[in-house]
Amino acid sequence: xxxxxxxxxxxxxxxxxxxxxxxxxxxxxxxxxxxxxxxxxxxxxxxxxxxxxxxxxxxxxxxxxxxxxxxxxxxxxxxxxxxxxxxxxxxxxxxxxxxxxxxxxxxxxxxxxxxxxxxxxx
Amino acid sequence: xxxxxxxxxxxxxxxxxxxxxxxxxxxxxxxxxxxxxxxxxxxxxxxxxxxxxxxxxxxxxxxxxxxxxxxxxxxxxxxxxxxxxxxxxxxxxxxxxxxxxxxxxxxx
Numbered sequence: 162x163x164x165x166x167x168x169x170x171x172x173x174x175x176x177x178x179x180x181x182x183x184x185x186x187x188x189x190x191x192x193x194x195x196x197x198x199x200x201x202x203x204x205x206x207x208x209x210x211x212x213x214x215x216x217x218x219x220x221x222x223x224x225x226x227x228x229x230x231x232x233x234x235x236x237x238x239x240x241x242x243x244x245x246x247x248x249x250x251x252x253x254x255x256x257x258x259x260x261x262x263x264x265x266x267x268x269x270x271x272x273x274x275x276x277x278x279x280x281x282x283x
Numbered sequence: 284x285x286x287x288x289x290x291x292x293x294x295x296x297x298x299x300x301x302x303x304x305x306x307x308x309x310x311x312x313x314x315x316x317x318x319x320x321x322x323x324x325x326x327x328x329x330x331x332x333x334x335x336x337x338x339x340x341x342x343x344x345x346x347x348x349x350x351x352x353x354x355x356x357x358x359x360x361x362x363x364x365x366x367x368x369x370x371x372x373x374x375x376x377x378x379x380x381x382x383x384x385x386x387x388x389x390x391x
Contacts, residue, residue: 205383
């Protein structure tokens, strides 16, 4: 069974940094593209960043470009999101999500974690 | 960036009713359209991919259709466990892969 468990959320001050982690199990992480999707309180879903299975393709939403960095460590079965220069509008529940098809980078989010809450406030 | 417009934003229907949600893309996305269900306090779940294909284990009362810019999601017979917010999402070509604003489905 696929399991994705996010951690690292919490209270961050504007301008400071947080690092999110996603521990993957039940599948071979290195075969799949992975993504971060966020949801502000009471709002809809926003794709934040994605990394292809072999890391040769990395993309970001304009809202986080230049501030967030996605990375993966397949040996540790983990996905990360380094969040720098935090803004109050980054406050959201952050989900990691797995792409549906092996070796593709297609934006089908077929498995999701339960999310980790990031609150940016002074 | 491609914009996705869903309607309605909310609806109320009776158990057994047929429920339809529409999603319009700001440009042609072929059939690169997914539908997700998000129950309160839970993570989203992929229901339909590529406009009309049910993901594994999804009940057959859910269906999707459309191509180009106009898409439809249907629940043929609404059940109490279908109470959720439903989102469309395009995955045309390259990111950003945007979601519709969501449709909240409630029982009348």
